Amino acid sequence: MYSFYKINFLSRQAFLPLMPNDIFQKDTKAVAKELLGMSLVHETKEGKTVGKIVETEAYLQRDPGSHSHKGMTPRNAQMFGKAGTAYVYFIYGMYHCFNIVTNKEGIGEAVLIRALQPVNGIELMKKRRKTDDIRNLCSGPGKLVIAMGITKHHNGADLLTGTIRLLPRKKNKKIDIVTCTRVGISIGKELPYRFYIKNNPFISKP
DNA sequence: CTCTGGATTGAC
């Protein structure tokens, strides 16, 4: 009886309206911090995977490190789209990165999701990632995209209505946030736009 | 058309 209730509650949770749909239409650095502790959910034919967001980076307008910095191009167009949609791009010839578009339409800002703490569907994540090391499943932007079954076809997907969703974190639970510089970029690397949950062992690098 | 380098990862 208890387990039925629990399963029912968890499955219902994924379909609840998560938050007002203007939650992402504001200061991107603030959104990057608010996303920490929220869960990313993806339902596929293979099964459902859930991970808690533990590391993010903000990419802003007039930010030399951002794809959108020099204006709209075919590749970065989604960054200028509706807040709360996915911006997925291909990088280094073999990986994809998953971002959440933020701020008002036409601005060109987004939050890169850099690491998740695996919560549900861990066996499926292991299968997709071809490793059994739980700390290695989602500890990097390219890794979590594979573990969650995200592809380039999710570029533009609406996270409030699609198969990829977000769950709010427990409101009363306080999170210790570390702010530092971004990873893997050469221009704009001095800007403190990377955020992660302090002491969390699932981030991409300390 | 050619050339360059990247919001990465994993092997050496």
Added chain:
DNA sequence: TCAATCCAGAGG
């Protein structure tokens, strides 16, 4: 430290 692997974007 470096190769894998490919395409967007810039320049001719």
